[in-house]
Every structure is written in C-alpha cells, then in structure tokens.
Amino acid sequence: MSITPRPRPGNRPGPKPRLTREEIVEAAVEVGVDRLSVAAVADRLGVAPGTLYRYVESLDEIAASAVELVFARTPLPSADRGWRPFLEDEAALAFDLLTRYSGLIQDLGADLATVSGDRLRQIVTILCEAGFSPATAVRVADAVLDTVADGATQTRFVRGPDRGPGDLSEAALAYLATLDEPVRGEVLAIMRDPRGHVLDKVALVLDGVEHRRAAGRDGYAGIS
The missing domain is CATH 1.10.10 (Arc Repressor Mutant, subunit A)
Structure with missing residues (x-):
C-alpha cells in the first residue's frame, strides 16, 4: 500500500x-x-x-x-491441520472481511490489489509446502479467493448497503419474483445464508482438488 x-x-x-x-x-x-x-x-x-x-x-x-x-x-489462519482446513478457514475469514467492509471497498474504491497479491503469495507458499506444484497452488488459491470475492459482492446485492443480515434488498426481492418454484425457494435459502452458500461452493472446489490429487493429477485437467 x-x-x-x-x-x-x-x-x-x-x-x-x-x-x-x-x-x-x-x-x-x-x-x-x-x-x-x-x-x-x-x-x-x-x-x-x-x-x-x-x-x-x-x-x-x-x-x-x-x-x-x-x-x-489480518494474519492468515494456521496451516497446522492441513491444506484443506487452512483454505476453508481462509475462505471464511476473507468472506467476513470483505462483507464487513464491502461498502467502503466498493463505494470508496479501496485498492486491494497489492494487499490481495501479498496474501496470495503467502497462500501459495503454504500450498507449495503442502506438496502442490507452484502452478497448481496458484490456480487453487485463485479459485478459492475468486469464489469468496464473488460471493461477497453478491451478498451486498442481496442485502443492500443499509440492511441487516436477515433482510433482503429491493433488487433481490425483485429478482426472486422472476423465478418459479422450486428454484425460487432454493435461491431464497441461499440469500438467507450467503456465507454458508459461499463456503459450500468453496468446499465443492476443494472436493475437486482432492479428487485430482487422489488420482495423481496436477495442473490442468487431463495432464498428469
């Protein structure tokens, strides 16, 4: 900075x-x-x-x-329990920070590029120490952080800038009105618990990472 x-x-x-x-x-x-x-x-x-x-x-x-x-x-979580708990803890921490300061970041234009770059480098180092190649470590970290950042942005859309965790913005309510059941009910459940939804998406990403590692694959799909 x-x-x-x-x-x-x-x-x-x-x-x-x-x-x-x-x-x-x-x-x-x-x-x-x-x-x-x-x-x-x-x-x-x-x-x-x-x-x-x-x-x-x-x-x-x-x-x-x-x-x-x-x-x-804000320090990174401990990596003592392994690479996956570390990334799950980091995803939860990053989501909480991004949603807490979403108004200042989006409305006042805080430039987090340098901060994000420093944090990404630290995460990649930890993943490499856990046995990931540098290329895979970067892609895994980027996928997790992108998922969290997108989720934080969507959370602000859902809540609006001045509403509490349980309230929905007018834009979110208008979007829900365009959906039919059962999709509307499922989307509403996501809107009511955006943090849980984002962390579940992160878990899906990490499931894929674990599957690749178990199959002995690294880097892009299909390349061993």
Missing part, C-alpha cells in the same frame, strides 16, 4: 504540525472504519479536522487506506 503524501491544492501556509499520513491512517484504523469521520480521526490525533487535509485529500482516501491496512494486518 502506497502511503506517500499527495499534495492538496489550497493548503494554508504556515508551520505544519508533526503529523504524517501513516499516523492518520493508523488513527483511522483505531477509530474503526465503520465509524469513520474526519472529526473522529482528528480528535484521536489531537488536532483540528482541517489539519488532516494537509496530508490527505478526503475522507474517502483515509477510509480506503484504512481498509487496505486492516486487510494487510
């Missing part, structure tokens, strides 16, 4: 307080991104709200950087 200060037009002249952009982002994490405001961050740092604009352009920038920092600091 880049934290190089960016100039802001219209900065007032005069001596600047001893403050860095890193400290602002750290304070934002401490405040909590779900309760974030310029005033709250400034209060935690003991400065006037306007002071922050010497180092950042907007609350959006603070929020995006705070989310990136949260993801970067």
Whole structure:
C-alpha cells in the first residue's frame, strides 16, 4: 500500500504540525472504519479536522487506506491441520472481511490489489509446502479467493448497503419474483445464508482438488 503524501491544492501556509499520513491512517484504523469521520480521526490525533487535509485529500482516501491496512494486518489462519482446513478457514475469514467492509471497498474504491497479491503469495507458499506444484497452488488459491470475492459482492446485492443480515434488498426481492418454484425457494435459502452458500461452493472446489490429487493429477485437467 502506497502511503506517500499527495499534495492538496489550497493548503494554508504556515508551520505544519508533526503529523504524517501513516499516523492518520493508523488513527483511522483505531477509530474503526465503520465509524469513520474526519472529526473522529482528528480528535484521536489531537488536532483540528482541517489539519488532516494537509496530508490527505478526503475522507474517502483515509477510509480506503484504512481498509487496505486492516486487510494487510489480518494474519492468515494456521496451516497446522492441513491444506484443506487452512483454505476453508481462509475462505471464511476473507468472506467476513470483505462483507464487513464491502461498502467502503466498493463505494470508496479501496485498492486491494497489492494487499490481495501479498496474501496470495503467502497462500501459495503454504500450498507449495503442502506438496502442490507452484502452478497448481496458484490456480487453487485463485479459485478459492475468486469464489469468496464473488460471493461477497453478491451478498451486498442481496442485502443492500443499509440492511441487516436477515433482510433482503429491493433488487433481490425483485429478482426472486422472476423465478418459479422450486428454484425460487432454493435461491431464497441461499440469500438467507450467503456465507454458508459461499463456503459450500468453496468446499465443492476443494472436493475437486482432492479428487485430482487422489488420482495423481496436477495442473490442468487431463495432464498428469
């Protein structure tokens, strides 16, 4: 994550307080991104709200950087129980993080590419230590993370930005109305428990991985 200060037009002249952009982002994490405001961050740092604009352009920038920092600091699950429990635990953790901060990520444009890349490298290393080839490790990790990311995006569609876990958005209800039974009932069950649905999809992916490994196949299907 880049934290190089960016100039802001219209900065007032005069001596600047001893403050860095890193400290602002750290304070934002401490405040909590779900309760974030310029005033709250400034209060935690003991400065006037306007002071922050010497180092950042907007609350959006603070929020995006705070989310990136949260993801970067979240440790991977333990791999002591084997590669499959490790990936299942990582899928659950990633889903919870993505859904918790989905509004900030999608609405404020947090750039998680670097964070995701760092996390992917760590996952691939663990899978290689478990006996996967690098090519297969990358594909397995990518398949799991893509499944989770897509599920988190769909969860926000289902719930809407301002609804609780048990509520459905107007868009989701409208979609349900286009379906006939028994499909409607099954889709409704998925919408009521999106986390369980996503983790079940991850389990299906991992079932396929285990099947290939049991058959002595690695890499693409049909190539041993």
